[in-house]
Every structure is written in structure tokens, then in C-alpha cells.
Amino acid sequence: MAGLVAVVLNFAFLRSQQNTVNVAIAVEDIPAGARLETDMIGFTPVHAQSDVEDRMVGTGEMDGLIGMVVARSIPSGTLLSERDFVLPSSTVRAMSIPVDPEHAVGGALRPGDRVDILQSADGAARYVLVGAEVLTVGDGTGGALGGAGRYAVTVALDAQSALEVAAALSEGTLDLVRSTGSAPPSILVYPPVDQP
Template sequence: MSKYRPFLISAFLAAVAVLLVSLYLNEKEGLLVDQSTATQVIVAIQDINAMDIIDSNMLKIDNVPKRYIQPGAQTDIKAVEGMIASVPIKQGEQIVDTKLLFPGEESGLSHRVSSGRRAVTIPVTDVHGVGKLVRPGDRIDILASIDYGVNDREEREVKTILQDVLVLATGKFVADSLPRATASDFTGEEKTIDLRKEDYQTVTVELDPIEAQGLIFLLTSGEGEVFLALRNPDDRSRYKLYTTDSERILGPRSKLGLKRSAEQNRRGPRWLEIRDSSAVGVY
């Protein structure tokens, strides 16, 4: 019996190997068959522009191998009908949920304002508003250039008055809202407007009530101009900044700086301030 043992062990191992290979091949075959199985999804039968309302005449049901079905692909034309394309959709492209917007009811700007905060609108130009490249959801700093001189004597300083401010809207385009509106042209025919592409003259920001008061004072006092500075969306830092005036820009070696230095040396400082571990005279 012992002389047949190696043969029996080899035969047993060979049978196990054949069984494992057979199971592996059957699993792979089943996977390939499953991936090749055609599944019905919705595809576009024509080019669909961004902000177009989708109807059944733009769509058809097509059989697509399972391996080629995109995540979120839609399968029910009735469920898609009446929705809005958020981006252009090409002919033959599958209709996926990430490219669709649901019209729903407009919730308005008030629902975007956090509790205890206020929405305040700032008029902007290309120069004051970062070339009008600000979009809802962006975060900005607000700077003011203020002239507090008496009579014809100009005394101007620039200060960052607010930092890390949330933009709620640009023009009528509100954050997290459907970016479209309807308007009538000169013939009286209604057309759909993509608010993301519309030029705007205002930016609406979210502030606390005290900040809102200060900003409104600047906008209505006529003593200064307001500018926006766009931030990286991940940058939530805040800085302690001194104001900037002509002397700080020109520096102590300018004519103005030398003149001020001579005046200060004659009369001496009124008090000392500690700035960056150094005592600085305040004149």
C-alpha cells in the first residue's frame, strides 16, 4: 500500500487543482456574462443644451452592456421628463443624475441666510468686484478706501474691514438655487436665461448685524469706496492687519517719509505701541 501512496496523493492534488481551476473559470465566465448583459438606460437622441427643459422627444431607451453603464444612469423616461440639463449633453450620451436639475419651488434668498445673519448687497464694477469673476458660494475679503480729510485736504487710508465673507448671490444668481430665469424679449416671447452667464452689477454677502451696519455706513456715507478680494475656498484664515496709507506705501525713504520723520523728531511721539516685539512711536 505504501508504494501507491505517492501516486494517490498526486492524483488527489491533481483532482483538487482541476476542481479549483474549474471553479475559477466558471466564476470568470459568470462575471463576463453578467458584464456583457444588456441593460436598458436612457440616452439622448439629440444634443441638449445646458438649462434646456428635457422632454421625451429628446430621449430614447437603449440597451447598453452592463460594463459600460455610467454611475447614476437613468432608466425611466417619465422620471427624467421635465427636469433641466445642468450642463450640455451630447447625442448618444447616457442621461445621468449628476447632469440634471430638478426645478422644484424656488426657495428664495432668505432660506440661504443663516440664522442670526443678514444678507447685504454691494454694488460692484469690474475693478471693485475682481473683474466680476466672483460666484455664489465663494468667500471674499471686503476692503474700504476711506478719505477722512477735512475740506480739500485728502487723508486716505485703506483697510480690510471684513474677512472670510460668504457670497450668497451675484446679481439674481443665488447659491444652491436653480441658475435660470425667464424673461420676455422685445417681441413678448418668453425665453430662458442662464443666470451663470449673465452680467451682474451687485454681489450679496452674508454678515452679522453689526458688520451689516458698518458696511451700509461705508456704502452710504460717500467717504470711501468698497473693493472685494477673492479668497481660496479652503483658506479660512484671518489676519490682524494695519491700515495702509501713502506713507506706508512710499516708505520712510520717500520725500513724504523723510518729511514726516523730520516732523516727528522735532516734536517726539505721543505714546509708544508694541508692534512685532518692537516699540513704535505714535505721533
């Protein structure tokens, strides 16, 4: 009996720690790369603890997201998160890099992450690009990176960097290193080049 009372009290306590909030939900399938429009979303009441609620999009946050680019395919009925969207940019190029998950943080990259792109060939490695923003991650069907097979990670970059990445793709293996919040690397080539 005491165990049942404890369970009921615990449940009541947990319910008291949750708020009922209206959060954004996709009312249709939204493809990656689309601009978010008001008719794509609706709201549904959800019971959530504050740490979970912080990851959802509330009614007051929606205006700032309208017009943003959808970073991944979102099936109808999915709760929306701010991480599902990226700012559109007319001044930055975007390039998709084909990569196996084991060369891209085990498939754990997400839109908004920053990555360094490394090229390795013939026992040497070098940084090709540092601190590129990940725009989208997927397998061509809108799925997140992970599982077997080759995937594409789309990053923002300038024209010169696009040429360097394209050349590196043709010359060796590329690795994407998550560098979100990290200081720039101090060594750009390995083995280090001897200075005269």
C-alpha cells in the same frame, strides 16, 4: 486618406469617452432668489465627458436641491449646475453691495465664493469684513457681474457687519477681494497703526 482615417478614429475615441446622462434643465425662466421647485425643472439626455458631467445636475442629485435658493436668474432651456443654488438661511442677513466690476475681481465673482470687503479713503485701507459668502451676483436683471456699469454683489453677514459695511459705503471706496480657501489676513489696516 490617412488624415481622414485619423480624424474618424479620433472622433470615435472621443465619443467612446463620453457618457449619455440625463441632466437637469430649466423648463421655465427661474428668477434669482426663488426657491427651486420640482415643476421648474426637467431632464434632457446629454453626451458629456466625465469632467463636464460632474458640473451638471443629474437625476440623483435633484432631491437635495429642491427648496434651495436660486443664486442667479436662469433662462428656460439652461442646463443646471449645483453652483446655481445656495442654501436658504433664516438666521443670516443678506446685503447687496453696489460695486464696479474693477473693484470686484474684474467681474469674476460667483455665488458660493468667499470675499473680504476692504474700504479705502485718504491713502489708507482697512478690512471691513472677512470671509463673507457671496449669495448672488448681478446687475439687477439677473446677469452675472461683468461689463460696464455698476453691479450688486449680495453677501451673507450678521447685523453688526451689516452696519459696518453700510458705514464704509458712505465713507469711501469698497473693494471685494476673493478669499475662497485663503487664510484670514494678518494685517487689517494699512498703513499699520503704530503700537505704543
